[in-house]
Amino acid sequence: MSEYFKKINFNYIIICLIFFQILIFFNNSSKEINTFYSPSNSLENFTTMIAGEDGIDIITADKLIKLNSKKNLLLGEANLKNENYEISSSNVTVDSQNKTTSSSNKTTTTNTQGTITSEGFEYDQKSNIIKFNGESEFSTDDN
Amino acid sequence: MGKVNSVLMIIRKISFVLCLFLYSELFAESTIKASKGIIWDKNNKSYLAEGNAEFKNDDVDAFADKILAYYSIKDGKEVFDKVNLYKNVKIFYQEEIFTSDKGVYDRLKNLIILSNNVNIVSPDRYLSGDELIVDLDKNTRILKSKDKDSFAEALIKDE
Numbered sequence: 445m446s447e448y449f450k451k452i453n454f455n456y457i458i459i460c461l462i463f464f465q466i467l468i469f470f471n472n473s474s475k476e477i478n479t480f481y482s483p484s485n486s487l488e489n490f491t492t493m494i495a496g497e498d499g500i501d502i503i504t505a506d507k508l509i510k511l512n513s514k515k516n517l518l519l520g521e522a523n524l525k526n527e528n529y530e531i532s533s534s535n536v537t538v539d540s541q542n543k544t545t546s547s548s549n550k551t552t553t554t555n556t557q558g559t560i561t562s563e564g565f566e567y568d569q570k571s572n573i574i575k576f577n578g579e580s581e582f583s584t585d586d587n
Numbered sequence: 588m589g590k591v592n593s594v595l596m597i598i599r600k601i602s603f604v605l606c607l608f609l610y611s612e613l614f615a616e617s618t619i620k621a622s623k624g625i626i627w628d629k630n631n632k633s634y635l636a637e638g639n640a641e642f643k644n645d646d647v648d649a650f651a652d653k654i655l656a657y658y659s660i661k662d663g664k665e666v667f668d669k670v671n672l673y674k675n676v677k678i679f680y681q682e683e684i685f686t687s688d689k690g691v692y693d694r695l696k697n698l699i700i701l702s703n704n705v706n707i708v709s710p711d712r713y714l715s716g717d718e719l720i721v722d723l724d725k726n727t728r729i730l731k732s733k734d735k736d737s738f739a740e741a742l743i744k745d746e
Binding site for chain 2: 555557558560571572573576577578579581582583584585
């Protein structure tokens with residue numbers, strides 16, 4: 445009698461083990477797939493060209509980090525250039541939804557008139573206005 | 588032979604001085620400074636400087652709380668045409684200091700027009716009124732007062 449119970453218990457244990465084995469197998473394999481298809485959220489030595497109102501904008505940065513679907517951070521030295529002006533700054537945030545580009549770090553802007561130095565900038569593409577924040581100086585060549 | 592060499596030296600010196608003069612004329616600079624930032628409005632072709640703002644060029648050195656400078660594009664380059672000054676306006680021109688509440692520096696007409704609480708301070712005179720028109724080409728100043736019964740108008744011309 446005791447031998448009979450021992451045999452049944454052993455079968456249950458085997459069935460349970462196989463069940464857990466299957467569970468572990470599927471659980472692990474799905475994780476692997478997720479990791480494999482997870483997109484990279486940063487790019488190093490980033491350069492891109494965007495067609496804007498002032499011609500083609502060329503954006504270069506040490507590193508681009510995707511903060512979310514609407515915001516990107518240009519980490520390190522960043523440069524925004526088109527045929528009318530060039531903005532050089534660091535740690536620049538690009539908001540594609542609100543069409544704004546900004547930085548709170550030292551900024552140097554050169555245009556056809558001269559050079560503007562400031563403690564940061566905010567560029568609103570909708571209104572075509574660039575705000576140079578903080579202590580700012582604009583030196584021009586008027587002739 | 589010695590005379591020819593000295594003439595050549597003089598010509599070289601003159602041409603060097605001429606080059607320096609032309610260079611300074613070609614590269615005359617304007618500067619806008621502000622403690623609270625500068626706003627570049629590309630649609631309205633203007634620069635707005637806020638907080639201890641200063642506009643400086645070869646002719647004038649102007650200070651105000653707020654400066655709005657308009658530009659036009661000539662030969663592909665931006666050139667300042669008109670500079671509006673708001674609140675605590677102080678303009679240094681040669682030996683004179685003009686102060687007022689509001690001012691306009693018209694670079695095309697070469698005029699400075701100041702209004703409200705206008706004062707002229709120079710080494711030999713102090714004048715006050717309500718409106719001042721400074722013609723930089725003719726070197727004249729026309730000072731007007733709103734109160735016709737009292738000091739009506741002053742015209743001062745420097746020879």
